[in-house]
Amino acid sequence: MHPPDADSVLVRHGELGVKSDQVRRKMEDQLADNIRAMLDARALSGDIEQRRNRLFVHTDQPEGVTAAAADTFGVTSASAVTTVDSTLSAIKDALAVTAREQYDGGAFAVSARRAGPAEAHPFSSTDIESDGGTAVWEVIEELGGEPAVDLDNPDFELFVECRADEAYVFCEKRAGPGGLPLGTQRPVVALVSGGIDSPVAAWKLMKRGTPVLPVYVDLGDYGGSDHRARAVSTVETLASYAPGHDLSLSVIDAGDVVTDLSQNLGSLRMLVLRRFMLAGAEAIAHECDAVGIVTGEAIGQKSSQTSANIAVTDAATTLPVYRPNLTVDKSEITNHARTIGTFDDSTIDTGCNRVAPSHPETNASLEAVRAAEPDDLFERAKVCAQDRAVIPIES
Numbered sequence: 001m002h003p004p005d006a007d008s009v010l011v012r013h014g015e016l017g018v019k020s021d022q023v024r025r026k027m028e029d030q031l032a033d034n035i036r037a038m039l040d041a042r043a044l045s046g047d048i049e050q051r052r053n054r055l056f057v058h059t060d061q062p063e064g065v066t067a068a069a070a071d072t073f074g075v076t077s078a079s080a081v082t083t084v085d086s087t088l089s090a091i092k093d094a095l096a097v098t099a100r101e102q103y104d105g106g107a108f109a110v111s112a113r114r115a116g117p118a119e120a121h122p123f124s125s126t127d128i129e130s131d132g133g134t135a136v137w138e139v140i141e142e143l144g145g146e147p148a149v150d151l152d153n154p155d156f157e158l159f160v161e162c163r164a165d166e167a168y169v170f171c172e173k174r175a176g177p178g179g180l181p182l183g184t185q186r187p188v189v190a191l192v193s194g195g196i197d198s199p200v201a202a203w204k205l206m207k208r209g210t211p212v213l214p215v216y217v218d219l220g221d222y223g224g225s226d227h228r229a230r231a232v233s234t235v236e237t238l239a240s241y242a243p244g245h246d247l248s249l250s251v252i253d254a255g256d257v258v259t260d261l262s263q264n265l266g267s268l269r270m271l272v273l274r275r276f277m278l279a280g281a282e283a284i285a286h287e288c289d290a291v292g293i294v295t296g297e298a299i300g301q302k303s304s305q306t307s308a309n310i311a312v313t314d315a316a317t318t319l320p321v322y323r324p325n326l327t328v329d330k331s332e333i334t335n336h337a338r339t340i341g342t343f344d345d346s347t348i349d350t351g352c353n354r355v356a357p358s359h360p361e362t363n364a365s366l367e368a369v370r371a372a373e374p375d376d377l378f379e380r381a382k383v384c385a386q387d388r389a390v391i392p393i394e395s
């Protein structure tokens with residue numbers, strides 16, 4: 001929803017404002033690049049203007065641009081605005097025009113903020129709210145409605161931001177993901193199985209500005225083509241949040257290793273396979289200059305994810321392993337997957353064979369796992385990582 005003559009989208013970002021000038025400028029530049037790429041990916045046009053602590057996209061496609069900005073990491077909210085002179089009469093006119101077009105019943109409110117030196121305006125924000133409120137009231141009467149004001153819980157809200165030289169009128173603050181602009185941190189490798197949890201985990205790192213290099217470990221006969229297709233689909237959805245950033249999917253062929261582990265190991269099989277995955281991810285991270293690994297694990301969610309077993313898998317790599325779902329309940333992770341759009345692909349029935357043993361170890365010791373696993377496990381992981389295939393992913 002936007003004013004009928006909206007000419008720009010006002011994009012707000014959160015944490016960037018508290019950084020030093022130098023860091024803030026770099027992050028704002030990255031945010032502008034990312035929004036530009038997002039517009040290109042959606043065939044939208046607009047001129048980006050960076051101002052201190054906010055950014056404007058001047059556009060004649062306000063609806064699409066608002067949605068694109070609200071899908072960009074680092075953005076806290078976006079509003080399609082109509083820009084007017086910073087005079088009370090211009091603001092009142094814009095409020096009236098917007099109410100005439102967008103009001104569809106219920107109680108209303110006008111919320112105003114005024115910034116800049118006091119002498120810039122001969123009126124206060126309260127004046128904007130009361131005079132603007134009167135203008136909206138009259139429009140509703142003209143429309144045949146019964147005007148009512150509810151400042152706490154309005155059905156219809158109009159906003160005004162009045163600056164020294166111009167004012168913006170809008171009727172929606174569309175929430176963005178928040179976080180930091182993607183590309184403002186060093187990358188990490190994301191182990192993406194295509195299940196519900198790992199795409200959400202990768203998304204969370206991306207939200208904090210961290211590019212991810214997605215890696216899928218192909219389990220051979222224990223996985224299958226549907227299992228791999230599921231991983232590809234979820235990575236495509238992740239890539240839609242990251243135009244301009246390469247999310248090509250690396251595929252490690254682990255078919256022989258999984259067959260070997262399944263035939264020769266019992267209760268420790270899954271832990272050893274996880275250690276193989278982390279070692280493979282580490283090899284790719286070193287090659288690609290990535291500084292960590294992200295997984296979808298949550299403490300206690302599966303036998304391989306008990307606190308004892310996570311300690312054992314962690315020991316397979318010297319890189320930090322990020323587990324942003326660690327303390328999050330499954331229902332919450334699932335809701336998150338629905339919100340970001342990965343859920344449907346994650347729940348495609350892959351009909352894959354399960355690698356997990358019927359009685360998995362839940363309290364493993366590193367010594368026992370080391371003694372049981374093949375001596376050349378990490379060497380094989382490195383070779384498989386080197387020989388990986390890469391599937392290009394469109395963003």
Ligand SMILES: Nc1ncnc2c1ncn2[C@@H]1O[C@H](COP(=O)(O)OP(=O)(O)OP(=O)(O)O)[C@@H](O)[C@H]1O
Nearest residue numbers: 191192193194195196197198215216217295296297
């Ligand atoms: N085949 C795979 N390829 C890449 N990473 C994997 C694979 N299987 C598991 N992982 C990584 O190990 C973590 C824990 O494995 P788990 O068995 O819980 O995965 P899952 O249930 O198949 O998928 P998810 O954790 O995404 O819901 C995953 O979140 C993921 O980061």
